[in-house]
Amino acid sequence: MSWWTTDETHDPARTSWVESANGHPDFPIQNLPYGVFSSASGEAGIGVAIGDRILDLFACAAAGLLPAPIAPLCTAGTLNGLMALSVADRRALRRLLSDLLSDPAYADRLTPMLHAAADCALHLPAHIGDYSDFYVGIHHATNIGRQFRPDNPLLPNYKYVPIGYHGRASSIRPSGVALRRPVGQRKPPEADAPMVGPSARLDYELELGVWIGAGNALGTAIPIAQAADHVAGFCLLNDWSARDFQAWEYQPLGPFLSKSFQSTISPWVVTSEAMAPFRPAQPPRPTDDPAPLPYLSDADDQAHGALGLTLEVLILTEAMRTRGEAPFPLSSGPASNMYWTVQQIVAHHASNGCNLNPGDLLGSGTISAPDRSGYGSLIELSVGGKEPVALPGGESRTFLEDGDEIILRARASAQGFVPIGFGECRAMVMPAL
Incomplete structure (x- = not known):
């Protein structure tokens, strides 16, 4: 089967x-x-x-x-x-x-x-031995790249290799556990030297989590045609990001303390078997894009490798909560905005002989739609903090404030089948210590 x-x-x-x-x-x-x-x-x-x-x-x-x-x-x-x-x-x-x-x-x-x-x-549903975060949301990668490199938003390797980095497993928490605003180094553009203090540009990231099932032995690879057998299931993942810390620390080795303070996941593991009806074809690449290299290329994966999910982000501010209002939708879009499939990131992760283990967690990276209705982070919605996002009651946000609660939801649907959901992934921002 x-x-x-x-x-x-x-x-x-x-x-x-x-x-x-x-x-x-x-x-x-x-x-x-x-x-x-x-x-x-x-x-x-x-x-x-x-x-x-x-x-x-x-x-x-x-x-x-x-x-x-x-x-x-x-x-x-x-x-x-x-x-x-x-x-x-x-x-x-x-x-x-x-x-x-x-x-x-x-x-x-x-x-x-x-x-x-x-x-x-x-x-937490599993003991998470390792956590790796990818960057497969091409529209998010383009939007972020455009803010720093307007003429060349995507780096040359993006369409050849699923970009990822090794994250911090110890700070992953289930939905409902509050997030403490992180303290760290940041250097505002107008400052001569960095300062230490609470993040002023705290953001969320709409991601999918991929739970690894059966692993592979150290020194062996997982062929792309077999990669789906190594995926136990899926969850929602909010990979919170301190954008001001990240801008200062990310060169040359990438994000570190700007990400490791906490990530939030939905606690239910929606199994690969439950997702079987919701596996449409991977959207075709533009004709001038390079084809995946052979170890990432599989006809069945291209025919059934996408995820038929609608992803949604909502915010509930302290003022909205006081007024008894419902969460306000910030964005909604399909998971098909992933440039690489789940099977491709699993095969790539193990391609160098890295051993994956049951209960390891992979993040998709922020998933955004081509337009702002489906942007998966505030740094995109606010164009790097330049355009505040309007909220009910006259509030607005460029980045998250204390008391804000972010809620992620996902719903799988396909014609002729009963839709299923992931449950909520939510957490409230608490003041820094």
Whole structure:
């Protein structure tokens, strides 16, 4: 079975006896993402989102509902073991969970194993051994490059190599954990020397997170035709950025303290299997662009390598919160604005023999649309701080202020299938210490 092939778990006619799942905007039975949660009683474990409930897989394993090879993995405190499963085992577990939650004969037995999601806390889904961030959003790369190099916004290597850097895994936090405004070095253009203080140009970045499943041995590569088998799932990622720190420190080695203070992810892992119906063709490159080098070129990847997602960014300011207003939309656009596919960045990451491991996280880089309706950062929306973004109640922003909360959302859709969502990725900016 190919990685984009659908099966009975994607059937739009399939419903769940968990009534809230039917028509749920994020977690219908066609989704079934994994996460790590704590119940109201304080018990922690692996769960599956179904409507407004969480199915406790530890309880399912204890009740003998899961097969022997998989049951022990569901009693762990992280998803690393499940991520490491073979594609066949991952699909088998998905089919089993879909059957359990769609067959009313299991309702009485499973109902005690369901927890109200609103009463639970969600945690990092995996132990993240390594985190790498890429730069595959070509419109974002062009917009940022144009601010510094108006005549040559994209560097010569951009269309040949998926640009990336090694990020900081220890400061990744799940949705809901507040962000402390970072303190660091910055040098305003008018200053003769740098100063140390809170970032004055704090920004968000709309990204997708890619969870690595089965890894590769050190010294070996992952062929592009097999790269999809090494992807366990997806999440949303806000790779917060202190633009003033970054402008001062990034030459010659790239971002460092301007990125490492915190990144925020959505806590549910939407599996590669759930995304199978939402894998359209990768948009064709302009005719004068170079073709991918052979190790990054695969016909199936080009035919099914994109992600049929609509991405959205919203802001909730302190004043809006006080007035009881809903979050204000800043941008919305498709994930198809990625110049390189997920499979290409995985194959490239391992092409030098770098060993990827289950639970490693890759970031796509900021995903922006060609026009400002889909820009994925404030530095683009405000043109580097020159054009304030108008908000309700007479407020405006060039960069983020204390009390601002940024919310990311994603929704997958395709004709003939039930849409699924990622849940929210959100965090509030707190004052610097």
